[in-house]
Amino acid sequence: xxxxxxxxxxxxxxxxxxxxxxxxxxxxxxxxxxxxxxxxxxxxxxxxxxxxxxxxxxxxxxxxxxxxxxxxxxxxxxxxxxxxxxxxxxxxxxxxxxxxxxxxxxxxxxxxxxxxxxxxxxxxxxxxxxxxxxxxxxx
Numbered sequence: 001x002x003x004x005x006x007x008x009x010x011x012x013x014x015x016x017x018x019x020x021x022x023x024x025x026x027x028x029x030x031x032x033x034x035x036x037x038x039x040x041x042x043x044x045x046x047x048x049x050x051x052x053x054x055x056x057x058x059x060x061x062x063x064x065x066x067x068x069x070x071x072x073x074x075x076x077x078x079x080x081x082x083x084x085x086x087x088x089x090x091x092x093x094x095x096x097x098x099x100x101x102x103x104x105x106x107x108x109x110x111x112x113x114x115x116x117x118x119x120x121x122x123x124x125x126x127x128x129x130x131x132x133x134x135x136x137x138x139x
Contacts, residue, residue: 004030005117006047010040010054010066020053023106024113038062039071044070049077052115055101056083067094078116082109 007029011017014035020083021031032047034040036058052070056063064079070079071094081088081095088098097112 004028005050006030006032007113007117008032008034008040008043008047008049008052010034010037010052010063012036012058012139013057016055019084023110027110029113029117037066040066041069041073045073049074051113052079053113054079054081054095056081056088064088064093064095080112080116 005028006023009020009024009031010033012035013021017033017035021033024031032043033047034043037060040052040054043049050098052067054063054066058066061069063083067079067081070077078096079094080097080099081093082099082101084102084103085098085100096116099109099112
């Protein structure tokens, strides 16, 4: 049996966080949750996470600022921002995907999470692969 993918959900609204947790856990994911950016950074630094799902509009640190901090820790982890497209604006964001929070269906969100959390096989780009030395066999 494959290990469950770990998703870090970040939202300041406790009700939205519990709905996301329920939806993801019933679809086979393991969910870690945080109510603010500082808690999310602490969890992310201590735990191996397969995907980050964050709300854009949060007090103290918005979702884009959080994503930029997390990308400095582990840039290979996919990150999704959920929010109001008008509040997020047209500027470049550090997230791998931007989804509208109100109009995105749960199935659409689950499909996006499934695709983005799939682990790639083989070495990651930019990593050095060290192979074992080859020994000649004496006959």
